[in-house]
Amino acid sequence: MPRVSNYYKIENGKLIRLKKTCPKCGDGYFLAEHEDRWSCGNCGYTEFKVKKK
Ligand SMILES: [Zn+2]
Numbered sequence: 001m002p003r004v005s006n007y008y009k010i011e012n013g014k015l016i017r018l019k020k021t022c023p024k025c026g027d028g029y030f031l032a033e034h035e036d037r038w039s040c041g042n043c044g045y046t047e048f049k050v051k052k053k
Pocket of ligand 1: 040
């Protein structure tokens, strides 16, 4: 049984996602974090991080 709590934390009463899930593969697949992007090891989906000014 996966420990879902590893992927979430509660901060000021709000649920914060620590990891992004793959929109193609579904909730069971998490994107691996890189310096400038997120990527799915399953399907290769890549999401680039947007830097806020
Ligand atoms: Zn995927």
